[in-house]
Amino acid sequence: MTVGDQPEPSPPDGWATVDVRASSLNHHEIWSLRGVGLPADRLPMILGCDASGVDADGNEVVVYPVIDDPDDPRGFSLLSERWPGTLAERVAVPAANLVPKPAGISFLDAACLPTAWLTAYHMLTTRGRVSDAESVLVQGAGGGVATAAVVLGLALGKRVYATSRDAAKREKITELGAVAVEPGGRLPERVGVVIESVGAPTFEHSLKCSAPGARIVVCGATGGPFPKVDLRRVFMMQLEILGSTMGTAAELATLLELCVDRDIRPVIDSTYGFSAIGDAFARLNSGDIFGKVAVDHLH
Numbered sequence: 004m005t006v007g008d009q010p011e012p013s014p015p016d017g018w019a020t021v022d023v024r025a026s027s028l029n030h031h032e033i034w035s036l037r038g039v040g041l042p043a044d045r046l047p048m049i050l051g052c053d054a055s056g057v058d059a060d061g062n063e064v065v066v067y068p069v070i071d072d073p074d075d076p077r078g079f080s081l082l083s084e085r086w087p088g089t090l091a092e093r094v095a096v097p098a099a100n101l102v103p104k105p106a107g108i109s110f111l112d113a114a115c116l117p118t119a120w121l122t123a124y125h126m127l128t129t130r131g132r133v134s135d136a137e138s139v140l141v142q143g144a145g146g147g148v149a150t151a152a153v154v155l156g157l158a159l160g161k162r163v164y165a166t167s168r169d170a171a172k173r174e175k176i177t178e179l180g181a182v183a184v185e186p187g188g189r190l191p192e193r194v195g196v197v198i199e200s201v202g203a204p205t206f207e208h209s210l211k212c213s214a215p216g217a218r219i220v221v222c223g224a225t226g227g228p229f230p231k232v233d234l235r236r237v238f239m240m241q242l243e244i245l246g247s248t249m250g251t252a253a254e255l256a257t258l259l260e261l262c263v264d265r266d267i268r269p270v271i272d273s274t275y276g277f278s279a280i281g282d283a284f285a286r287l288n289s290g291d292i293f294g295k296v297a298v299d300h301l302h
């Protein structure tokens with residue numbers, strides 16, 4: 004990874020350019036640097052999925068990072084996979100990908116929402132149907148998606164249990180209002196929704212903690228993609244194992260409103276100036292984070 008100059012965006016018709024005020028890092032950037040989803044023939048590539056900023060008309064906006072992409076097997080790609088990402092002074096996206104930023108939320112907080120928080124929101128609501136559940140288990144609770152799921156699960160009125168490998172992070176989970184559990188630990192009840200982004204190290208525990216009819220919603224596999232699955236438990240307990248990726252632009256708008264209306268703010272582990280972007284990546288890559296690593300583009 005290097006910091007350097009790239010040409011100004013030259014957006015096609017129907018695209019808009021945003022002056023980036025703030026961005027945030029996701030585990031996606033670590034995968035990109037390892038070449039996952041970013042083949043060598045697309046380099047150099049500007050990294051970054053998340054941003055808030057100001058468009059050419061002076062509107063304060065949040066950038067929705069999912070771009071229609073008929074050449075991708077998923078039918079879309081994320082910013083920084085095919086089109087240049089947000090860790091820059093300016094980023095270009097289809098105009099339909101600009102979501103108005105409510106006045107009641109800062110650029111920095113808003114820039115933490117488009118990937119990790121939107122993913123957690125979509126996992127809990129659209130995929131996990133959390134309104135039908137009393138309680139939620141979040142695995143690997145230190146990460147961006149996981150802290151979002153803890154805060155949003157509580158805001159939606161659910162009992163939230165969360166595992167973390169780290170005692171200090173378990174302490175912070177408790178401060179957020181959830182019940183912290185050691186990895187593999189017994190819960191006082193079986194839950195209706197499990198938020199899974201860890202994969203192999205936690206999946207067996209996720210199955211065991213699921214109530215009959217529970218939804219185990221999977222958005223990632225940071226710890227490995229090949230868990231041991233006892234299928235007897237899946238069919239006897241009538242469990243649903245559901246894949247989940249990102250969310251819609253409309254859900255991002257709803258999430259922004261929810262944050263303003265309920266005075267919810269993203270959990271931010273640390274904030275770096277744009278000039279210290281290398282340190283921000285080192286922090287994310289350490290794995291020793293609690294919440295989002297945010298980047299202030301004005302410093």
Ligand SMILES: NC(=O)c1ccc[n+]([C@@H]2O[C@H](COP(=O)([O-])OP(=O)(O)OC[C@H]3O[C@@H](n4cnc5c(N)ncnc54)[C@H](OP(=O)(O)O)[C@@H]3O)[C@@H](O)[C@H]2O)c1
Nearest residue numbers: 030143144145146147148167168200204223225226248249
């Ligand atoms: N499908 C999608 O749309 C989508 C969207 C966003 C993210 N994701 C994926 O979801 C995952 C999390 O993303 P993120 O940005 O939240 O990552 P992150 O901020 O880097 O957090 C990763 C967390 O995973 C836990 N973890 C990592 N390795 C583990 C292991 N071996 N055993 C147990 N826990 C482990 C850690 O929690 P503790 O230290 O607390 O144990 C860590 O804090 C990534 O794989 C990412 O690619 C997918």
